[in-house]
Amino acid sequence: MVKFGVEVLTSRDVSYDTLKKLALELERQGFDFAWFNDHMMTFGSPQTPYIECWTTISALAAVTTKLRLGSYVLSNPFRHPSLTAKMAATLDAISQGRLDFGIGTGWYSPEFTAYGFDFPKPSVRIEQLEEALVLIKKLWTEEKATFRGKHYHIQDAYCVPKPVQKPHPPVWIGTLIGRKRMFKTIAEYADGWTLSSIFLPKPEDYKHEIEQLGEYFRKAGRDVGKLKKAQGIGCVVARDEQELEAKRKKFPPFKLSFENYVATQSRVEGTPKRCVEKLKEYVDVGVTHFILTFPDDITLEPIRLFGEHVIPAFK
DSSP: OOEEEEEEOOSSSOOHHHHHHHHHHHHHTTOOEEEEOOOSSOTTOTTSOOOOHHHHHHHHHTTOSSOEEEESOEEGGGSOHHHHHHHHHHHHHHTTSOEEEEEEOOOOHHHHHHHTOOOOOHHHHHHHHHHHHHHHHHHHHOSSEEEEOSSOEEEEEOOOSOOSSSSOSOEEEEEOSSGGGGHHHHHHHOSEEEEOTTOOOOHHHHHHHHHHHHHHHHHTTOOGGGSEEEEEEEEEEOSSHHHHHHHHHHSOOOEEEETTEEEEOOEEEEOHHHHHHHHHHHHTTTOOEEEEEOTTGGGSHHHHHHHHHTGGGGO
């Protein structure tokens, strides 16, 4: 069954109470999950408030009961993986097994410079991520964990309590730039793959990427068909064409530009019927989870419209 969730944007001047109301409405409207970005500052506008990911989902775990909560995705270099493992195990316990553990290499170099984190070349960050995943899974599943790698090490480390989910919370690996370099890592370590909402491939291109990813899965002795596949999608949903046009003007597509990377957010736009038709095209080529980004989500209006008229079409 297809799952629906929302990428809750925390890079704006909103309060925790606003985010809590949003999470509770997502739960009421039948959404399956809410995921939060793990960044230190907003792209191109560092003065804009940015609420920290782990703190926010920890607080929301205490006030929700069904909604899965997770990271889209954690930046591995921000925290030592042993600390990440401990935090995740605790959060899984607080939420009674509702944690989705998303993680990636980190990619937005300006925030690394601003906050004093090392930002090695991509191949090194991928090495670090792979070591981190081995270390984290050891802490989650072994009584006493020891690991010594090139970048990280632990010695006789206990992680108690263990996560509620067994053998551990689902591991989602996220990709944005140069994702093909990550296919080997995904094939070896991931339960799910997330693709950023900035880039929405055509259905036929998405199918081709899954076929490419399948080659890495075969080499790893795994079945790509069992991989959870999440596509991030910007979504502008409206009751009619007049309302849609007004929203298009008020909420233009998100643009990202830094270093040599320039992108304009691809979106699904239309009435609920049109959204159903478009999303089914992606279900047909393998998408199992949709991560929606609504530009007007804090009004709660698109959450209710989507929950009442789109989600039921897939249940």
